[in-house]
Amino acid sequence: MLASPRYFSLTGTVLSNIVIATRESRLAIWQAEHVKALLQEKGHAVSLLGMTTRGDQILDRSLSKVGGKGLFVKELELALEEGRADIAVHSLKDVPMDLPEGFALACVLEREDPRDALVSPRFDSLDALPQGAVVGTSSLRRVVLLRSLRPDLRIEPLRGNLDTRLRKLDEGQYDAIVLAAAGLKRLDLGDRIRQVFEPDAMLPAAGQGALGIEVRADRADLIDLLAPLASRPDGLATAAERAVSRAMGGSCSMPLAAHARWQSASELRIDAAWGDPEGAAPLVRVHVQANVADFAQAGALGDSAAGLLRAGGAQ
Numbered sequence: 001m002l003a004s005p006r007y008f009s010l011t012g013t014v015l016s017n018i019v020i021a022t023r024e025s026r027l028a029i030w031q032a033e034h035v036k037a038l039l040q041e042k043g044h045a046v047s048l049l050g051m052t053t054r055g056d057q058i059l060d061r062s063l064s065k066v067g068g069k070g071l072f073v074k075e076l077e078l079a080l081e082e083g084r085a086d087i088a089v090h091s092l093k094d095v096p097m098d099l100p101e102g103f104a105l106a107c108v109l110e111r112e113d114p115r116d117a118l119v120s121p122r123f124d125s126l127d128a129l130p131q132g133a134v135v136g137t138s139s140l141r142r143v144v145l146l147r148s149l150r151p152d153l154r155i156e157p158l159r160g161n162l163d164t165r166l167r168k169l170d171e172g173q174y175d176a177i178v179l180a181a182a183g184l185k186r187l188d189l190g191d192r193i194r195q196v197f198e199p200d201a202m203l204p205a206a207g208q209g210a211l212g213i214e215v216r217a218d219r220a221d222l223i224d225l226l227a228p229l230a231s232r233p234d235g236l237a238t239a240a241e242r243a244v245s246r247a248m249g250g251s252c253s254m255p256l257a258a259h260a261r262w263q264s265a266s267e268l269r270i271d272a273a274w275g276d277p278e279g280a281a282p283l284v285r286v287h288v289q290a291n292v293a294d295f296a297q298a299g300a301l302g303d304s305a306a307g308l309l310r311a312g313g314a315q
């Protein structure tokens with residue numbers, strides 16, 4: 001395994017250059033640049049290593065059919081393993097619940113808006129869409145939630161990075177599409193949002209809006225160095241959400257929503273929903289709330305939400 005390059009300043013202090021592995025979509029680059037800037041503020045030297053992942057190449061099929069698990073992160077992990085890069089910045093939503101042996105989630109940063117948003121050239125809200133309107137999304141979670149809100153809509157697959165999805169909308173293939181508000185805001189596309197869904201209307205995916213930084217588990221040096229970048233409240237909330245996901249089977253391509261909110265400085269509430277992809281059974285919706293002071297308690301609260309989902313009929 002290669003060591004990362006080390007440089008020495010004239011005063012003799014070690015200046016290691018931190019290499020960030022990143023996908024090459026505009027959003028991924030923005031996120032990597034964001035972490036680069038945060039690390040540079042702390043005095044570190046940082047550079048980016050761009051790469052294309054399997055998830056970026058497969059544009060014609062729904063990711064849930066290809067087996068969505070980790071499609072966007074494998075290549076980045078290989079770069080970490082081989083020492084070509086030190087850290088990988090991910091949308092936490094895309095990170096599998098259980099990382100492969102030898103990798104660790106070093107930290108979760110303060111989260112951007114976790115909500116979903118409706119984008120449409122002509123319609124101001126979901127309610128304003130005409131009967132039978134065509135809505136684009138390939139997320140099973142969004143499909144089951146949209147179906148429960150508006151059973152009349154025609155939901156059509158929509159894949160690709162943010163720019164591709166917006167282009168397909170603008171070409172007239174859809175009346176509206178649903179995207180994460182966080183990605184649109186990060187790319188300065190917030191003015192395309194016509195409606196932001198309150199979590200109770202369209203419950204977000206576990207980890208939505210948050211960035212996670214992955215490292216090799218044996219890089220204790222990096223884990224220490226990244227600690228100041230972490231948000232503890234958002235780290236605990238997303239850990240609780242990810243625990244729901246893990247307990248339900250661990251993939252990000254399930255018809256599952258999980259969203260945690262702090263009700264006070266110490267009380268965390270998780271809302272979770274599970275939908276039948278075939279649309280035969282009604283949506284199962286649960287919530288739990290408890291004092292959460294550490295990651296074990298966050299995980300336990302997530303497990304209890306998953307237990308309620310299963311008791312309600314979710315598989």
Ligand SMILES: NCc1[nH]cc(CCC(=O)O)c1CC(=O)O
Pocket residue numbers: 091092093094178179180182183207208209210211
């Ligand atoms: N699965 C794709 C993905 N992964 C992260 C984001 C947006 C940013 C985020 O949630 O952090 C998106 C796009 C979307 O869902 O609209």
